Amino acid sequence: MGSAPATITADVQATLSVRDLTVSLPAGMERAHAVERISFDLISGQILCIIGESGSGKSVTANAIMGLLPRAIRVAGGSIRLGDTDILTADREHLRGLRGRVVSMIFQDPLSALNPLMTVGAQITEAMMAHGVGTAESRRARAIELLTEVGLPDPALMFHQYPFRLSGGQRQRVMIAMALALEPSILIADEPTTALDVTTQAQILELIRDIQRRKGMSVMFITHDFGVVAEIADSVVVMEKGHIVEQGPASKVLRTPDHPYTKRLIAAVPHLTGQDRVPPTTNEVAPILTVENLVKTYRSGSKWLGNERVVPAVNDISFALQPGRTLGVVGESGSGKSSLGRLLVKLMDSDSGRILFEGADIAAMKEDQFRALRPKIQMIFQDPFASLNPRSTIGHILTVGPMAHGVPHDQARQDAVALLTHVGLDGGAYGRYPHEFSGGQRQRIGIARALMFKPKLLVADESVSALDVSIQAQILKLLDQVQRETGVAMVFITHDLRVASQICDEIAVMQKGKVVEIGPPSQIFLNPKSAYTRELVAAIPGEDPGA
Incomplete structure (x- = not known):
């Protein structure tokens, strides 16, 4: 070759x-x-x-x-x-x-590439200072000019902000501003839009x-x-x-x-199908999950000091999900998708509303009451490396949960080896550690861990967002196969509308904590009712939905 x-x-x-x-x-x-x-x-x-x-x-x-x-x-x-x-x-x-x-470079992960202890302005001016360019005042003016050029709001205020206060798209814009500080003739951009939602991705591509x-x-x-x-x-x-x-x-x-x-x-590149998926056949018609008027609000700062910040992450959301079907949840960063997922698996408590799982309101349950139901509701996390214990073997990671719920060691081991084979890994993976696997393989391990409990509901939070298109296609095929074999219901959270069109029976579009539209892929992608949905669909790179 x-x-x-x-x-x-x-x-x-x-x-x-x-x-x-x-x-x-x-x-x-x-x-x-x-x-x-x-x-x-x-x-x-x-x-x-x-x-x-x-x-x-x-x-x-x-x-x-x-x-x-x-x-x-x-x-x-x-x-x-x-x-x-x-x-x-x-x-x-x-x-x-x-x-x-x-020659300058925009790195793939802006959060790890930016210094968390330095303000945005200090990091941009540092590059100029290292090359002996300008005075302190001219460097500050140039940094604010760059922040304006990359489309960040209120550049003078942004100059004094720390990276953790910025969204993913804003941090990526800061990285671009840093790379452009000395007006290089060559710009190297390493996966600068991989984990961004479609509208932010479109803005970054247009900006570059x-x-x-x-x-x-x-x-x-x-x-x-x-x-x-x-x-x-x-x-x-x-x-x-x-x-x-x-x-x-x-x-x-x-x-x-x-x-x-x-x-x-x-x-292997997913495309908008515009066609509705044929769901797996199941005898059960009653919803496995019903969400009614769910609310979660984040508060920071102090009301007394007058700097309280109130963010309605999940704002009066309702939907129902049948066994064997997949509900896609799409929207930009900050729309409340991941917060909804965490509420459904009770990784945090809701402020009000009901989450009915098999008819029981789990939102109102205390942790000791919910513990018996936890095996039935499992989550596939966005970052499989961060969610797998680096000190534990894959075998231990897969078996420790079921054994804690009373499954004998030999049975848990047998189930784990069978599941590893089922998700496309060999039995030898059982004794290895997470760092010995690629990103796609770790995601398969995450899926195997969720399936060890034979759950009735899977919540997949951006489970294919950072994967190559070929591995992404394999994981989507695997999830579809698992669903057709087990009848598990899925809530599939993603910012990639092309992926959502491949695997979802219904799609809920979220904006600022609210569901602005819900319907089958044919409606969402070919005949969207909401102006926001139309904006999302129009921003998908390399796609023409009407074609």
Whole structure:
């Protein structure tokens, strides 16, 4: 699987040229090289999208260009030319002068990339100060100008805010402002929209494209979402297991791909179906879950001091869910989706309203009363790595709950091995630890853990949001298969409307704690009643719902 280097015509200039780059992995890894003999060019004033699954070498390539590879990973060969400079042979001082000023990077997770102890303004001005640019006053003015440019509200106030006070979309905008502080000629964006809702994602993509056009920057955009590629790319590089398998103009790669891997990736992208799902057959018609006028309000600050903040997270929500059916809950960040999910599994208490599970109001139950019902209501969490104990083996993680509820060890072990096989993992996974698995495999373990109790209700909170499209397709197929085999009811929380259209029988659209519309996918996507729903559908990258 060799890479085909892009050819540069005389009238087109490459701002960045990568030739035969090979990066070695430590001994004992599943392969010898993170990337092997890859070559491509970033053309001046264009957006190059690098696409591939997790482990394909996308982020390693970006970090090699920035000179930010960890010590355990080393460059074994090749060259990365930035103008007249070969980044791989340049000394540290020279590289430090290039970073931020000539080439800058937007990292995948803005919360971990931003310093929690520094204000937003201090972090933006720090980059300018490190390069000796301007006075304190001019740096502050430039930072406020950047915060305005990336579309943040009240930039002068935002300058003094800490990252934890900002939403995911706002933090991502701060990262973009930091990257643009010194007006670099090359911008590297590593999965900057992966975990964002569709409207925020659309805004960030438009912002990057707008800034790129106005400033004539070259952008290297790393993603696993072909919808994003269709939206912004001029050219595309497709990577698989450290090799470039295909590259060319975006229109060519998207419409007539040559390589089977590219075809497979494109085929795995979820699309709006506009068709209603045929639900699993079940004899039960009575709802397993009925929610009536549910309310949850968050309060912070002090009423006495006059700075009390009241946020209605879940505001008078009602719906019913039958066995074997899936209710999708969609909406932007902050709409109350995850709060609703946590209320349904009683990870927090509601202020008022009823949650009737098999006819019993669990909202009113104390924890000791609800404990006997907890095995029947299980949750698949958004981040499987954070929700799995890193010190426990997979076997212990799967069996400790059932054993606490009286299941004998041998029976629990037998069930766990059978479920691991059922979710597409081998029995050997039983004795391994969470860090030994990929993101998709950990999500399968999360599903297996939820199914150990043979639940009647599953609440899946953004369970496929950060996964590659091919793994996402596998997990959706697995959830559909499990539901058809067991008749379990599901509340599927997601910000990806394409995914919701694939797996849900009904979809509830949430905005600021309220359900603004509820109905089957054909209504929500092809004939939405609410202006907010229409806005969400219109923001989906690479989709035309009416087509």
